[in-house]
Amino acid sequence: MAKARHSRFDCSPGCSVEAAIGLIDGKWKSVILFHLLSGTLRFNEIRRHIVNVTPRMLTNQLRELEDDGLVERKVYAQVPPKVEYSLSPLGRSMQPVLHALKAWGDSNIGLYGKPKEVPPPQQADPGERTGA
Amino acid sequence: MAKARHSRFDCSPGCSVEAAIGLIDGKWKSVILFHLLSGTLRFNEIRRHIVNVTPRMLTNQLRELEDDGLVERKVYAQVPPKVEYSLSPLGRSMQPVLHALKAWGDSNIGLYGKPKEVPPPQQADPGERTGA
DNA sequence: GCACATAGTATCAAAAAGGGTACTGCAATG
DNA sequence: CATTGCAGTACCCTTTTTGATACTATGTGC
Numbered sequence: 001m002a003k004a005r006h007s008r009f010d011c012s013p014g015c016s017v018e019a020a021i022g023l024i025d026g027k028w029k030s031v032i033l034f035h036l037l038s039g040t041l042r043f044n045e046i047r048r049h050i051v052n053v054t055p056r057m058l059t060n061q062l063r064e065l066e067d068d069g070l071v072e073r074k075v076y077a078q079v080p081p082k083v084e085y086s087l088s089p090l091g092r093s094m095q096p097v098l099h100a101l102k103a104w105g106d107s108n109i110g111l112y113g114k115p116k117e118v119p120p121p122q123q124a125d126p127g128e129r130t131g132a
Numbered sequence: 133m134a135k136a137r138h139s140r141f142d143c144s145p146g147c148s149v150e151a152a153i154g155l156i157d158g159k160w161k162s163v164i165l166f167h168l169l170s171g172t173l174r175f176n177e178i179r180r181h182i183v184n185v186t187p188r189m190l191t192n193q194l195r196e197l198e199d200d201g202l203v204e205r206k207v208y209a210q211v212p213p214k215v216e217y218s219l220s221p222l223g224r225s226m227q228p229v230l231h232a233l234k235a236w237g238d239s240n241i242g243l244y245g246k247p248k249e250v251p252p253p254q255q256a257d258p259g260e261r262t263g264a
Numbered sequence: 265g266c267a268c269a270t271a272g273t274a275t276c277a278a279a280a281a282g283g284g285t286a287c288t289g290c291a292a293t294g
Numbered sequence: 295c296a297t298t299g300c301a302g303t304a305c306c307c308t309t310t311t312t313g314a315t316a317c318t319a320t321g322t323g324c
Binding site (some may be wrong): 174175176179187188190191207210211212213214215 | 299300301302303304
């Protein structure tokens with residue numbers, strides 16, 4: 001994220017982890033990056049890839065990604081505007097992360113946004129807060 | 133994981149990425165998970181690991197992680213309360229992601245939360261928006 | 265003339281997310 | 295007796311993020 005919303009780094013070992021996700025959180029960023037892994041895309045192409053993203057949001061996220069140096073934006077001075085977005089080398093270096101994320105999601109999330117149910121061992125009351 | 137099983141589903145491929153990220157975003161979640169990778173911790177231990185986290189926030193994030201099945205919470209009915217947090221199997225399966233994140237952060241972030249500067253080739257005006 | 269497509273902006277609003285501080289109950293410690 | 299530590303809660307507030315819509319400019323196609 002462009003504005004270090006994620007904490008001030010006093011640098012416990014988790015810092016770099018946090019910093020890294022800080023750059024790819026945001027509702028659409030990771031997805032945008034993921035799509036860009038496959039190649040350069042134009043604004044409306046991304047829009048069509050990611051249903052439900054409004055132009056405002058897309059611009060927003062793309063700008064932040066650009067500001068963070070993960071994405072490159074190339075404008076063609078044509079009459080029907082043409083703007084291409086692609087990963088920068090830095091963005092491309094994010095590939096392992098994105099793949100790890102996707103791999104995890106594919107195997108642990110039921111494609112509906114929630115983690116798969118882990119069958120509880122033999123709990124009578126799985127939802128209890130275990131209050132003493 | 134290249135193809136596992138095709139989710140015969142119209143969700144764009146980025147979905148699982150987004151879902152995965154959705155579970156570990158939040159200002160402190162990834163750091164908490166990261167610390168828990170090393171082993172079980174008690175509430176105040178985590179607090180001490182992550183400077184600047186307020187109890188409210190910590191509870192908050194831990195509860196969300198618990199709700200998402202990534203973290204397990206174990207309460208001991210002792211008099212000075214004792215609560216242990218540890219990764220669930222699902223949370224542990226996040227390890228590759230967390231490590232990828234950390235690896236990326238370590239090599240691409242200057243420990244101050246910003247991506248390392250990529251030395252610009254020979255640009256006189258690095259900040260231009262390239263407006264058509 | 266009119267609509268369409270491109271790549272966005274502008275303007276408004278609502279909802280999350282994050283944050284601070286004070287406070288709880290109880291036992292052991294000093 | 296007062297204090298400390300544990301594991302949080304309660305309350306209230308600010309900031310950030312997300313969102314829908316409508317609107318811009320321009321050239322092409324009908």
